[in-house]
Every structure is written in structure tokens, then in C-alpha cells.
Amino acid sequence: MKKIIVLLILCCSSLQVWPEEATLQNIKVDTDLPAIERGMDDLMNNCHTCHTLKYISYLDLLKLGIDKKKVDLMRGDQPLAAPLAGLLSDEAAMQMFGLVPPDLSLMTKAREGGPSYVYSYLLGYYNTPDGVTHNRIFPATKMPDPLGVSTATDPAKREELKKTAHDIVSFLAWASDPHSAERHRLGYYVIGYLLILTALLYAVKNRIWSGLKKH
Amino acid sequence: MKNRVIGWIDQRFPLSSFVKHDLTEYPTPRNLSYWWNFGFLAGFVLVLQVATGIFLAMHYRADAALSFDSVQHIMRDVNYGWLLRFMHATGASAFFMVIYIHMARTLYYGSYRAPRELMWWTGQGLLLMLMATAFMGYLLPWGQMSYWGATVITNLFKVTPYFGDQIVTWLRGDYSVSDATLTRFFSLHYLLPFLIIGGVVVHLVALHTVKSSNPSGIDLAAKDNIPFHPYFTSKDLFGLGLFLIVYCIFVFFFPNMLMDPANFIPANPMQTPAEIVPEWYFLPFYAILRSVPNMVGGVVAMGLSVMMFAFMPFLDRSRIPGGASNRPMVKLGFYLFILNMLVLGYVGAHPVSERTLLIGHIATIFYFGSFFLIPFISKAEERWLIKRGLSPELKELMEREAREKTQSQARRRSGDAK
Structure with missing residues (x-):
């Protein structure tokens, strides 16, 4: 019997080695408003031309705490409840890329690796010696290098791009789960309440059962 | 006033006698461990799922064009919609976790044995309904995995002899998973929990007839039973607190x-995801499905793997009462079975490769083997234990059971119904 167990454990442990396509750079997104706002600005400049964020409206940005004047400037004559629609029509996109660029509202949740995937993908562009741009995370991508990572050789510039990508991903992480800050805040109260309640219930249980042990 | 109201009700409805019989004087073994909390927890999660589900249904749209958006609407715009949805989604996993522990406890302590076979079988029925409900609920968010999971599983019914294709079309309401599938799954996802509640009532009536088993595996004398309330109400509430944390x-x-x-x-019918993986609670059974090379065989094996539990009262031939605490072979078998379940879950979660296929084969054979060997192992273990010498309580209990059995047989032969 022991032999079988050892065999099973051996099989399982050697299974850990899966062919990895490309390793992701693991990041932790920022949750503070300045970072998210910077990310929003960068996204409006670099991504919004082609991509929509259909589950985020200008009103959501106001609720997040973005200045009203700025939001008004962004939305132009669109109503507050309008979603962040892309500027590129589906037909034009089909003509240019052969597909409609995906909506970004849930992007940091819709990929294995989450925010780290999107971050690594944005920074994953490189040029081959014969001048063709590729992406090491998603080789089949149709998206042209939006931040200009493949041509940035200056280390200072690259650091700046990393920061930009990080901010964009922080904004997208907020967009995919706008209530997460509220959820965490509430969570601490709920868990705290439950800890006290459970301790009291334990005391009640012990008190009731203590009468029983006498006889 | 209170007494008069209760008196008035009691003349028309057995309220006081019900409370007395099933709560304040319901005899419960005093040695029940915390593993006996999980039945109550399963009932609690059921109520939680129904409650959150009713409110989710107020905002959800069962329509292929609207479902995905309506879930995002719940998550973003509905007041505390995110809480309802996360409670419901997490609740599904919690439900299976609690039920699997509840079943593991039953297997370990041999609670499925006479006279509790009907409890085990009603429980088996409840498990099947729970699985169906969870499966249909998973289609409702209308994401890629929802869509392709439903496609793969409904497709399995193709193996039905003669009517395979017709059955698949009948289940889906269309030639592929579509709007018609979504609306019927939503309807049934709302219906089944109420059938489950009905099944739980039957399960509880059976329980209150045969009473709880207990860790010793030996029926206790009356003095070792204590009333359910307040002893086990307080213990269950404490367990509930731990669960809720x-x-x-x-x-x-x-x-x-x-x-x-x-x-x-x-959901995108034109694009298959790289890997179709079910939720964690279906992984071991999914691994068994994939381990059999032939599709008919795989479906039969998967169906059988869920149903095997129902045969336990027949498979266990030992006369030694109780469960693993009295029976070392059962104990070893139990732990190996749990380990094997984890291995199967691991195999189910990973893409098919030569190595996962090999482990899947071994684990599948071990899974069914452990059931089919139980009659022989339990008999061999019984002989070995008797030879080694039993404790006086066990011996006495076995003799009493044998006496009762011959008496009831004699009664039946003589035609005396009572």
C-alpha cells in the first residue's frame, strides 16, 4: 500500500512542470485614487480610441471621485449615464484589424493571471532583428504596440512605460470590480462581528453543556 | 394569553407535541462530535441559496442577449447586488463542501448502515438534485465556460441508445445550447431547490424515526441521549458561527x-475556450469521464461514480457495528478513498496529457475497485476482528442484532405482521 502512495505522490510532484508559454510579471495593482486617475488618463490617451468600456459610465467616474469638470470635458455632449464607448466603429475596426477590439471593462478578470497578465501583455512587445513587432505574452495579437514599448530603448523611458502600464492596469482592475474597496471595508466589520458572535455562542454552548457533565 | 393561544392551536394542529417530539425532547446522542454539525449547515446553506437566489432573480434576465449584461448590472448598479451575487456563487461551493463533508462523515462512521439506509438513499437523491441545480445555475451568467460546459454535458446524453440525438435536442430545446436552453435552465434552476426542500423534509422525517448515529457506532442507552434543544441547538449555532467566518x-x-x-x-458559440473545466466540485467525476477512452463507457462510468455511494449498505457485509473507529480496514480504506478523490480532482483540473491520463486511469480503477472490494474486505476484516477478540459492548450488540434478526424472520414466516 505504501508503495502505491509513494508512487502517486511522485507522479503528482513531477506533474508540476507544465510547458509555460511566457512567464508573467506578477504585480499588485494600486487602489488609491491618484493612481487610478492617472491610469484613466493614460487609458483615454492610449486605448480608448479603439476599445470600449461599456460597463463604465461617466457617472461611475464621478462616483469614483474624479473631478466633475474633468468628467464633463471627457464626455462632451454625451449624457452622464453614457458608457465609455470607443471612438472606432466596429466596421472600421473589422477593416483595419479583422476583428472588433474587445471591451475592457472586465479585462483584468477575463484572463488567467488577471492584472499581471494585462500588465505583462502591455509590456510584452519587442522588435525582431528584421523589424517586425511581436508580443511575447500573446503572439497572435492584432493590437499594435499601444505604448511604444518595442521602440523604447532608453532605460528611463522604459521605467516610465512600466509605470504607465501599471496605472492603466490599476484603472482596469477598478473598472472590473468597482465595489471591491467597499467590499473589503464591509468585510472587516462582518468578520469582526462574526468573531465576537461566535465567541459568545461558544460561551453559551459551554454554559449549557456544563450543567450536563455533573451527572 | 399565550397558553390560551397555544391551546387553541393545539386543538387544531399538533404544535406542542411537534416541538416536544422533535426539539425539546428529541433524543440525541450526547457524544456527537462536530462532524455531526454539517447536516444542519447544509440546511442553512440551502436557505441562504434560496434567499439570495430569489433576490438575484428579481434583477437577472434569462435571455441570451441580456444575461451577461444583467449579471454585470447586478454586480455594479443594484444596491448590494455584488454581495447577493458573491454570496450565491460562493454559496454553491460552500454547499458542496458541506455536503461532501456530511457524506464523508457518514462513510467514516458507517451511518449509512441499517437502519439508516433510507436516510442514505434520500441523501443520494438530494445530492443528484443539488448537482443538477448547480449545473443549470452555472449556465445563467452566460459566459464562455457556462456555454461550453453546458454544451459538453448536454452532449453526453448522445450516448442514449436509439434516441441520443433527439434527447440532446429535447434537453437543449434547440440543436445547440441557445436562448431556449438558457430559459429552461433558469426555470428549472428556480424549481429544483424547492424539490430539494421537499426531499430534505423526507430526509428529516427518516432521521427522526431512526435517530442520529454516533461516533461509537453503537446504539446508546437512553441515559446517554440528551434533548436536542438546548444542547444541540447551541452546538449547531456555534458551528454555524465558525462556518460563517x-x-x-x-x-x-x-x-x-x-x-x-x-x-x-x-458566451460565443463560434469560439471554443482553450480548456473546458467544470467547477471544482465536479472535477473528480469529470476526471472519471475523461479517463475512459470510449464515450459511452465514460458517461456510464461517470454516472456510476456518483451512484456508487447508494450501494454502500449492500456492499458493506460486515456484522461489526459502527464505522471506522471499530474497523481499522475501513479506516485505512476511507483515507485512501479521500486521497484518491483529491488525485481525481487534480486530474480533472488539468488538460489531458500522457501523465494525467495514466494517473486518471489508476485513480479511476482505484475508485471503482474500492467499492467492489468492500464486500470481501468487510468480511475478511470481520473474521480478523472476531479472531482478535471484540470489546464486550460490541459482542453484546452483535448478539442482540442477530437475535432480533432471527426473531423478525420467524415472525415473518409465521405470517404475523406485527
Whole structure:
């Protein structure tokens, strides 16, 4: 019997080695408003031309705490409840890329690796010696290098791009789960309440059962 | 006044006698461990799922064009919609966790044995309904994994002899999973929990007839039973507190952990995801399905793997009362079985490769082997234990059971019904 167990454990442990396509750079997104706002600005400049964020409206940005004047400037004559629609029509996109660029509202949740995937993908562009741009995370991508990572050789510039990508991903992480800050805040109260309640219930249980042990 | 009202009711409805019989004087073994808390917890999660589900249904749209958006509407715009949805989604996993522990306890302590076979079988029926409900509920967010999971599983009914294709079309309401499938799954997802509640009532009536088993595996004398209330109400509430702490840590801090990234992409019938993986609670059975090379064989094996539990009262031939605490072979078998379940779950979660296929084969054979060997192992163990010498309580109980058995047989032969 022991032999079988050892065999099973051996099989399982050697299974850990899966062919990895490309390793992701693991990041932790920022949750503070300045970072998210910077990310929003960068996204409006670099991504919004082609991509929509259909589950985020200008009103959501106001609720997040973005200045009203700025939001008004962004939305132009669109109503507050309008979603962040892309500027590129589906037909034009089909003509240019052969597909409609995906909506970004849930992007940091819709990929294995989450925010780290999107971050690594944005920074994953490189040029081959014969001048063709590729992406090491998603080789089949149709998206042209939006931040200009493949041509940035200056280390200072690259650091700046990393920061930009990080901010964009922080904004997208907020967009995919706008209530997460509220959820965490509430969570601490709920868990705290439950800890006290459970301790009291334990005391009640012990008190009731203590009468029983006498006889 | 209170007494008069209760008196008035008691003349028309057995309220006081019910409370007395099933709560304040319901005899419960005093030695029940915390493993006996999980039946109550399963009932609690059922209520939680129904309650959150009713409110989710107020905002959800069962329509292929609207479902995905309506879930995002719940998550973003509905007041505390995110809480309802995360509670419901996490609740599904919690439900299976609690039920699997409840079943493991039954297997370990031999609670499925006479006279509790009907409890075990009603429980088996409840498990099947729970699985069906969870499966249909998973289609409702209309994400990629929802869509392709439903496609793969409904497709399995193709193996039905003669009517395979017709049955698949009948289940889906269309030639492929579509709007018609979504609306019927929603309807049934709302219906089944109420059938489950009915099944739970039957399960509880059976329980209150045969009473709880207990860790010793030996029926206790009356003096070792204590009333359910207040002893076990207080113990169950404390257990509930512990459960809620774990549950809320998932709901508030890791609600996405058990959600597949592919399900945040709207269903797309034109594009198959790289890997179709079911939720964690179906993984071992999914691994068995994939381990059999032939599709008919795989479907039969998967169906059988869920149903095997129902045969336990027949498979266990030992006369030694109780469960693993009295029976070392059962104990060893139990732990190996749990380990094997984890291995199967691991295999189910990973893409098919030569190595996972090999482990899957071994684990599948071990899974069914452990059931088919039980009659022989339990008999061999019984002989070995008797030779080694039993404790006086066990011996006495076995003799009493044998006496009762011959008496009842004699009665039946003489035609005396009572």
C-alpha cells in the first residue's frame, strides 16, 4: 500500500512542470485614487480610441471621485449615464484589424493571471532583428504596440512605460470590480462581528453543556 | 394569553407535541462530535441559496442577449447586488463542501448502515438534485465556460441508445445550447431547490424515526441521549458561527478565486475556450469521464461514480457495528478513498496529457475497485476482528442484532405482521 502512495505522490510532484508559454510579471495593482486617475488618463490617451468600456459610465467616474469638470470635458455632449464607448466603429475596426477590439471593462478578470497578465501583455512587445513587432505574452495579437514599448530603448523611458502600464492596469482592475474597496471595508466589520458572535455562542454552548457533565 | 393561544392551536394542529417530539425532547446522542454539525449547515446553506437566489432573480434576465449584461448590472448598479451575487456563487461551493463533508462523515462512521439506509438513499437523491441545480445555475451568467460546459454535458446524453440525438435536442430545446436552453435552465434552476426542500423534509422525517448515529457506532442507552434543544441547538449555532467566518472570508476577500476567467467573456458559440473545466466540485467525476477512452463507457462510468455511494449498505457485509473507529480496514480504506478523490480532482483540473491520463486511469480503477472490494474486505476484516477478540459492548450488540434478526424472520414466516 505504501508503495502505491509513494508512487502517486511522485507522479503528482513531477506533474508540476507544465510547458509555460511566457512567464508573467506578477504585480499588485494600486487602489488609491491618484493612481487610478492617472491610469484613466493614460487609458483615454492610449486605448480608448479603439476599445470600449461599456460597463463604465461617466457617472461611475464621478462616483469614483474624479473631478466633475474633468468628467464633463471627457464626455462632451454625451449624457452622464453614457458608457465609455470607443471612438472606432466596429466596421472600421473589422477593416483595419479583422476583428472588433474587445471591451475592457472586465479585462483584468477575463484572463488567467488577471492584472499581471494585462500588465505583462502591455509590456510584452519587442522588435525582431528584421523589424517586425511581436508580443511575447500573446503572439497572435492584432493590437499594435499601444505604448511604444518595442521602440523604447532608453532605460528611463522604459521605467516610465512600466509605470504607465501599471496605472492603466490599476484603472482596469477598478473598472472590473468597482465595489471591491467597499467590499473589503464591509468585510472587516462582518468578520469582526462574526468573531465576537461566535465567541459568545461558544460561551453559551459551554454554559449549557456544563450543567450536563455533573451527572 | 399565550397558553390560551397555544391551546387553541393545539386543538387544531399538533404544535406542542411537534416541538416536544422533535426539539425539546428529541433524543440525541450526547457524544456527537462536530462532524455531526454539517447536516444542519447544509440546511442553512440551502436557505441562504434560496434567499439570495430569489433576490438575484428579481434583477437577472434569462435571455441570451441580456444575461451577461444583467449579471454585470447586478454586480455594479443594484444596491448590494455584488454581495447577493458573491454570496450565491460562493454559496454553491460552500454547499458542496458541506455536503461532501456530511457524506464523508457518514462513510467514516458507517451511518449509512441499517437502519439508516433510507436516510442514505434520500441523501443520494438530494445530492443528484443539488448537482443538477448547480449545473443549470452555472449556465445563467452566460459566459464562455457556462456555454461550453453546458454544451459538453448536454452532449453526453448522445450516448442514449436509439434516441441520443433527439434527447440532446429535447434537453437543449434547440440543436445547440441557445436562448431556449438558457430559459429552461433558469426555470428549472428556480424549481429544483424547492424539490430539494421537499426531499430534505423526507430526509428529516427518516432521521427522526431512526435517530442520529454516533461516533461509537453503537446504539446508546437512553441515559446517554440528551434533548436536542438546548444542547444541540447551541452546538449547531456555534458551528454555524465558525462556518460563517470561513464563508464570509471568501465572500468579502476572495470571491473571484473560484470563478473561471473564461466566464468573464460573454458566451460565443463560434469560439471554443482553450480548456473546458467544470467547477471544482465536479472535477473528480469529470476526471472519471475523461479517463475512459470510449464515450459511452465514460458517461456510464461517470454516472456510476456518483451512484456508487447508494450501494454502500449492500456492499458493506460486515456484522461489526459502527464505522471506522471499530474497523481499522475501513479506516485505512476511507483515507485512501479521500486521497484518491483529491488525485481525481487534480486530474480533472488539468488538460489531458500522457501523465494525467495514466494517473486518471489508476485513480479511476482505484475508485471503482474500492467499492467492489468492500464486500470481501468487510468480511475478511470481520473474521480478523472476531479472531482478535471484540470489546464486550460490541459482542453484546452483535448478539442482540442477530437475535432480533432471527426473531423478525420467524415472525415473518409465521405470517404475523406485527
